[in-house]
Amino acid sequence: MKCLKCGSENVNVQAVTHVKNKKHGVIYWLFIGWWLELIMWLFLTLPWLIIKIFKPKKIRSKIHSQAVCQTCGKTWRV
Ligand SMILES: [Zn+2]
Structure with missing residues (x-):
């Protein structure tokens, strides 16, 4: 060469x-992230836990x- x-x-x-x-930005976490996490934990605890464990890192x-x-x-x- x-x-x-x-x-x-x-x-x-x-x-x-x-x-x-x-990664999600600060604005995402302020408006969506925290309550999405909360709802997911409240209603879909077990499947959400599985997703959290097996989800590939981005x-x-x-x-x-x-x-x-x-x-x-x-x-x-x-
Ligand atoms: Zn050269």
Whole structure:
């Protein structure tokens, strides 16, 4: 692989991980979150408990590779 900027062959490719943590915002909890939790606990205690235990955590991770030129320091996505 050649560097796009200086044309050097001295290029390292590395994997970069982006982690996106999807969580509800403060406004959600203020208006919906707390009473939704309350109602769910009151009326659907057992199924809600099961959902809470088995629900997968909403964490998304993306992996992409990035090239780094060792000569001029330019980085770009591959
Ligand atoms: Zn370069």
